[in-house]
Amino acid sequence: MADALLLPFTEFGFLRRALVGGLALALSAPPLGVFLMLRRMSLTADVLAHGMLPGVALGFILAGLSVPALAAGGMAAGLLVVLGAGALSRATGGREDASLTALYLVALAAGVALLSWRGSAVELTQVLFGSVLGVDDTALLLMAGTASLTWLFLAFAWRPLVLECFDPAFGQAVGARGGLWHLGFLGMVVLNLVAAFSALGTLMAVGVMMLPAIAARHWAMQVGGMVYAAMALAVLAVVGGLVASFWGDLPAGPAIVLAAGGLWAASLLLGPNDGLRARLRRRHLAG
Helix, strand or coil, rough: CHHHHHHHHHHHHHHHHHHHHHHHHHHHHHHHHHHHHCCCCCHHHHHHHHHHHHHHHHHHHCCCCHHHHHHHHHHHHHHHHHHHHHHHHHHHHCHHHHHHHHHHHHHHHHHHHHHHHCCCCHHHHHHHHCHHHCCCCCHHHHHHHHHHHHHHHHHHHHHHHHHHHHHHHHHHHCCCHHHHHHHHHHHHHHHHHHHHHHHHHHHHHHHHHHHHHHHCCCCCHHHHHHHHHHHHHHHHHHHHHHHHHHHHCCHHHHHHHHHHHHHHHHHHHHCCCHHHHHHHHHHHCCC
């Protein structure tokens, strides 16, 4: 068993690079996913991942498969979708989620159209689904820098974000500037999705952020415990997905997301906090 787990990483350098990049994502994206879940914004990450596609497409048209160009375009488009949705909501009095949905659908269609216009089917597939095994030095630096910046942000924003999750009225009363922290938080979400994009593509990037976070609620009651559980589950998903990809001849990105999905299903069944087995046991004891 140990040989089966270690052999892919000791024999192949590209798998070691994929592992390092995946672990960086596993330590930065899931904590943000926990806060998205607690704020009932779980689908926001998926919306932003799709919304940054036109920026990625423009970066590809101008510079090809250059990680800095793709990342800059994706970051700009993602922030434009976030800020545009907020501006439209305030200007029209409508719901922010409705504006966000409209913008991301238009952005997704525009991005796919641009990629189809100037790129081949292979390049379109790589942008949409990523290439974990093709991670280069620039992508690794982006992932590591994103992880460092995310944890620096959380060190300052932890209490305001927790307050916004559970008692926003009190936060407003004491002048916690919840709106400013909210924008910074969404900026970190976009940055993590951009970092994950080069490895997992725009359609898979959200999997590493949200699946471990959703599963973590079945293992912990407090926010800190959920964050630790989410990171641990994400690490297991990255390692398990890469090993399964190597031995099962599977695409690495989808294998990682499927591993995260399997851990979520196991958590849903076996987790002590609102897991199905725990619920059935409580009903049996109560009966």
